[in-house]
Amino acid sequence: MDVNLTLVLAVAAVACLAMLIATVVLFVKVFRTRALLRQAGVPLSNRAAYWGALIYVVSPVDLLPDPVYLDDIGVLLLALRSLHAVSAKAVGGPRRRERQRTDA
Numbered sequence: 001m002d003v004n005l006t007l008v009l010a011v012a013a014v015a016c017l018a019m020l021i022a023t024v025v026l027f028v029k030v031f032r033t034r035a036l037l038r039q040a041g042v043p044l045s046n047r048a049a050y051w052g053a054l055i056y057v058v059s060p061v062d063l064l065p066d067p068v069y070l071d072d073i074g075v076l077l078l079a080l081r082s083l084h085a086v087s088a089k090a091v092g093g094p095r096r097r098e099r100q101r102t103d104a
Contacts, residue, residue: 019069026076027057033080036087053079 030053037047056062056075063071 016067016069019073023057023069023072023076026073026080027054030054030076030079030083033083033087037083049079049082 030050033050037050053075057072
């Protein structure tokens with residue numbers, strides 16, 4: 001086998017592995033926000049974003065073929081961002097949390 005082809009295949013394999021690891025880490029973070037959603041009393045529309053992101057990652061139907069996890073990573077990041085913003089509003093924002101830490 002040609003050395004250049006071997007190098008290209010190795011780089012592609014490492015890139016796919018890195019994307020897979022990033023997707024798994026983000027999936028776990030989104031899944032762990034479930035407790036935060038319950039505590040904050042997040043409305044149903046934002047829970048739909050949560051479940052939609054989890055289903056999209058697990059679903060075999062993707063915008064990009066499965067070895068490329070960039071679409072999954074994007075969906076998970078959008079879900080985390082929207083859920084974080086909604087939970088911060090429901091709990092009282094970051095300033096309220098800072099005050100609670102200093103009071104304790």
